[in-house]
Amino acid sequence: MTKTRKRKTNTVKKELPDLPVAKNEEVVTEIIGLTHDGQGVGRVNGFTLFVHGALPGEKVRAKVLKLKKQYGYAKMTQLLEASPDRVAPPCAIYDQCGGCQLQHLSYEAQLRMKRKQVVDNLVKIGKLQVNGEADGDAVAAAGAVAGEGVEVLPTLGMQDPWRYRNKALVPIGEREGGLVGGFYAANSHRIIDMDTCLIQHGPNDDVIRTVKRIGEELGITAYDEETGKGLLRHVMVRTGYVSDEMMVVLVTNGDRIPKVEEWTRRIVERMPQVKSICQSVNTKRTNVALGDVTKVLWGREVIYDSIGPIRFAISARSFYQVNPVQTEVLYGKALEYAQLTGEETVIDAYCGIGTISLFLAQKARKVYGVEIVEQAIEDAKANAELNGIRNADFAAGAAEEVIPAWRAQGIAADVIVVDPPRKGCDAALLETIIAMQPKRVVYVSCNPSTLARDLRILEDGGFQTLQVQPVDMFPHTGHVECCSLLVRKD
Numbered sequence: 001m002t003k004t005r006k007r008k009t010n011t012v013k014k015e016l017p018d019l020p021v022a023k024n025e026e027v028v029t030e031i032i033g034l035t036h037d038g039q040g041v042g043r044v045n046g047f048t049l050f051v052h053g054a055l056p057g058e059k060v061r062a063k064v065l066k067l068k069k070q071y072g073y074a075k076m077t078q079l080l081e082a083s084p085d086r087v088a089p090p091c092a093i094y095d096q097c098g099g100c101q102l103q104h105l106s107y108e109a110q111l112r113m114k115r116k117q118v119v120d121n122l123v124k125i126g127k128l129q130v131n132g133e134a135d136g137d138a139v140a141a142a143g144a145v146a147g148e149g150v151e152v153l154p155t156l157g158m159q160d161p162w163r164y165r166n167k168a169l170v171p172i173g174e175r176e177g178g179l180v181g182g183f184y185a186a187n188s189h190r191i192i193d194m195d196t197c198l199i200q201h202g203p204n205d206d207v208i209r210t211v212k213r214i215g216e217e218l219g220i221t222a223y224d225e226e227t228g229k230g231l232l233r234h235v236m237v238r239t240g241y242v243s244d245e246m247m248v249v250l251v252t253n254g255d256r257i258p259k260v261e262e263w264t265r266r267i268v269e270r271m272p273q274v275k276s277i278c279q280s281v282n283t284k285r286t287n288v289a290l291g292d293v294t295k296v297l298w299g300r301e302v303i304y305d306s307i308g309p310i311r312f313a314i315s316a317r318s319f320y321q322v323n324p325v326q327t328e329v330l331y332g333k334a335l336e337y338a339q340l341t342g343e344e345t346v347i348d349a350y351c352g353i354g355t356i357s358l359f360l361a362q363k364a365r366k367v368y369g370v371e372i373v374e375q376a377i378e379d380a381k382a383n384a385e386l387n388g389i390r391n392a393d394f395a396a397g398a399a400e401e402v403i404p405a406w407r408a409q410g411i412a413a414d415v416i417v418v419d420p421p422r423k424g425c426d427a428a429l430l431e432t433i434i435a436m437q438p439k440r441v442v443y444v445s446c447n448p449s450t451l452a453r454d455l456r457i458l459e460d461g462g463f464q465t466l467q468v469q470p471v472d473m474f475p476h477t478g479h480v481e482c483c484s485l486l487v488r489k490d
Contacts, residue, residue, distance in 0.1 A: 020045035021064050021072060028080065031058045034113055036448075036478040038101030042074075049074045055105060057083040085109035091198050098186035100199060100476040111155040111472060114480035118448045118470050119152050126452030128465060151467045156329055161475035164323045166305075168197070168204040168237045169289055172212070174222035174230070179212045181235060189225060199476055204237045207248060207271055211235050214266045223253045225285075231257070233282060234289050238314060240305035241324040247276040247303045249316045251289060255281055257297075264298040276300045278316045290317065307331065310358045312383050317375060319352045326473045330444065330481055331359045333469050334417060337442045337485040340364050344414040347406070347438075349399040349429060354380030356417055356444070357392050367392040368411065370402045400428035407436060417442045424450030427457075434461030441486040446473075451482055462489050 021027055021044050029042030031054045040054025042062070048071040051062045059081040062074035089095075089103035102110050122128045131149035158164065170181045173191040182194035196205045215232060223230040234251035248267060250257065257263065257279065264277050277298040282291030294316045302313040305320075308328050314320050321327040334356055338346065340363035348357040351369030353376050361367045361384075369392060371377050377396040384392045395402050399418075416438045418425055424447065433441060434457075441463060445451035455465050463486040473481045 019067060019072075020047045021049070021067070023064055023067055025064050026061055026077065027064065027074070028059065028061050029074075031056050031060065031083075034105075036117055038105075038478050039073075040076075047072065051076050053104070054079075055083040055086055057081075058086070093182075093192055093194060096185055097183050097192045097194065098188075099183035099197065101478050103476045107157065107161050107475065110475065111157045114472060115152060115155045115470050117478075117480060118451075118468060118482055121448040121452040122150060122152065122455070122468065124452075125449055126456040126459075128452070128455065128459070148464065150465045153467065153469045155470040155472050155480065156326075156333075157472045158325060158475055161472070162198050163201055164325060164475065165197075165200045165204070166239045166241050166324055167320070167322045168200050168208060168235075170208055170235050170237075171289075172215075172222045172232045172235060174224070179215050179220070179222055179232070181208055181212050199474075201239045201241070203239055203244070203246060203271075203273065207237045207246060207267075207274065208235055210267060210270050211248060211250070214263055214270075217266075218259045218263055220258065220263075228253070228285055236280075236289070236316070238303060238316075238320075240303050240314075242306045243304050244273055245276075245303040245305070246271065246274045247278065247314070247316065248274055249278045249280050249290075249294075250297070251280045251282055251291065253283055260297060268298065274299070275303050276316075280316060307355065308359070309362070310355075310383075311386055312353065312355065313379065313386060314353075315375075315379065318379055319376065321355065321473070323473045326471055326481075327355075330471045330473065330483055331356055333471065333483040334442050334444055335359055335363065337440070337467075337483060338363070338415045338417065339440065340415070345412065346415045346417060347403060347411075347413040349403065349416065349418045349425075350420050351380060351394065352376050352419070354383045354392065354394065356419055357394070358383060358387060358389055360415075360417065361389050361392040364415075365391065368406060368413075369394045370397060370399045372396070372398050398426070398428075400426050400432055403429070403432050403436070407432075412436070413438045415440045415442065417444070419444035420450075422447040422450065425454050430454060430457050430461070433458065434463075437462065437488055439488055443482075443484040443486065445482045445484070446479065448480065448482060451484065455484065455486070458486055463487065464489050 027044050031040040031042050033041035039050040042049045051074045053076040054060045060076045061078035062076050064074045066073040085106045087106050129149040172181045180193035182192045221230040223233040236249035238247040280290045281293040302315050346364045346367045348369040351357045351371045357369040374396040377394045380394045466485045468484045471481045
């Protein structure tokens with residue numbers, strides 16, 4: 001039988017038409033801005049290029065790497081004029097690791113950049129007037145709604161913006177017969193092995209190094225994403241910032257861990273501050289780190305830590321803010337904005353394990369917390385009991401369903417607090433808030449763009465945004481948290 005060969009055809013990928021730059025071309029550009037993930041924004045003949053490693057105010061030579069219809073990506077090949085805000089990053093693997101984006105920018109400039117990021121989103125997405133940020137023409141050009149402006153305060157930063165993370169979640173790989181662990185390189189799943197991370201609480205580094213070393217001693221294999229084989233996928237470490245208690249979570253591709261008793265014994269011997277060792281089983285071909293099944297291998301199910309006067313029990317799956325110093329700052333601002341006198345009823349949507357709820361309960365008459373994750377609600381109830389707080393009730397379910405049910409029962413909120421995930425508030429929840437018309441809304445956000453979108457909806461529904469306070473929860477990264485105060489327009 002004669003095989004019929006398909007004739008190969010050489011197809012040349014056409015360049016995008018009418019672009020002023022070409023792929024692999026070297027260009028000179030002045031950097032006029034910075035994206036949330038630390039990319040410099042330059043323009044060549046009106047065309048936007050995102051230039052890795054460049055800072056506002058700099059002139060750079062850059063090589064074009066990738067093009068889209070309206071923008072492209074480039075890599076800086078030569079720094080022609082440096083910004084006065086440029087600093088030498090102290091991390092030895094900063095240029096390789098994707099964990100931080102802004103170590104080459106002075107901390108003072110990082111705080112200014114994060115405030116500007118918030119302002120830009122409020123004006124461009126929320127169509128809000130921001131006091132002192134633009135003249136009338138500029139505001140009109142952005143489509144901002146005329147009226148009293150929002151006050152955006154300077155970003156609250158840290159006195160010492162290093163070693164702040166109380167949680168490390170590190171992917172594990174194998175190289176030349178040994179285990180490696182560290183953050184992924186930017187835009188990849190290539191693990192950059194590290195012995196120390198300057199934004200991690202120091203003991204986290206010690207535990208990860210110890211777990212890797214013991215794993216090698218016992219012949220533990222690392223999970224391979226391509227083949228789906230191998231055992232150890234991630235190591236997660238939680239540290240109590242006040243208590244110094246530590247939890248280790250071994251994320252495994254399967255139930256059985258060889259020599260598990262020996263592994264746990266050696267971990268505890270070498271790191272006596274470890275009070276809990278857990279296993280999270282994840283056999284799925286997924287980028288999600290933790291599996292659905294978590295079990296205790298040694299010690300307690302939880303560790304304990306405190307934020308201000310409130311003590312928390314933290315399990316392997318608990319959502320708990322990773323920067324406890326700035327969490328106290330953020331929650332203190334939320335408490336300030338709530339303006340509680342002891343007579344108010346407060347609803348805390350997206351309450352998690354009760355972190356904000358229990359802060360509010362110190363000054364409110366009654367707090368109702370709602371969260372869709374049932375285990376989080378169980379944790380919230382336990383944390384209320386742990387602190388002897390009797391004026392906080394918690395319910396599991398979707399906020400947009402539970403809160404109207406409370407309203408039907410005659411519960412009227414004076415203050416509603418929301419702290420949603422990055423996608424922002426559910427539209428039905430915003431409608432519920434507008435229908436309930438509390439005196440004040442306190443909106444805690446980890447995403448300025450969805451914050452701006454939701455503030456616009458609340459403004460159109462009868463509220464006025466008075467003040468937004470950016471808080472630097474994640475120094476040397478592009479992330480910024482905000483706490484916003486809205487009042488009902490009477």
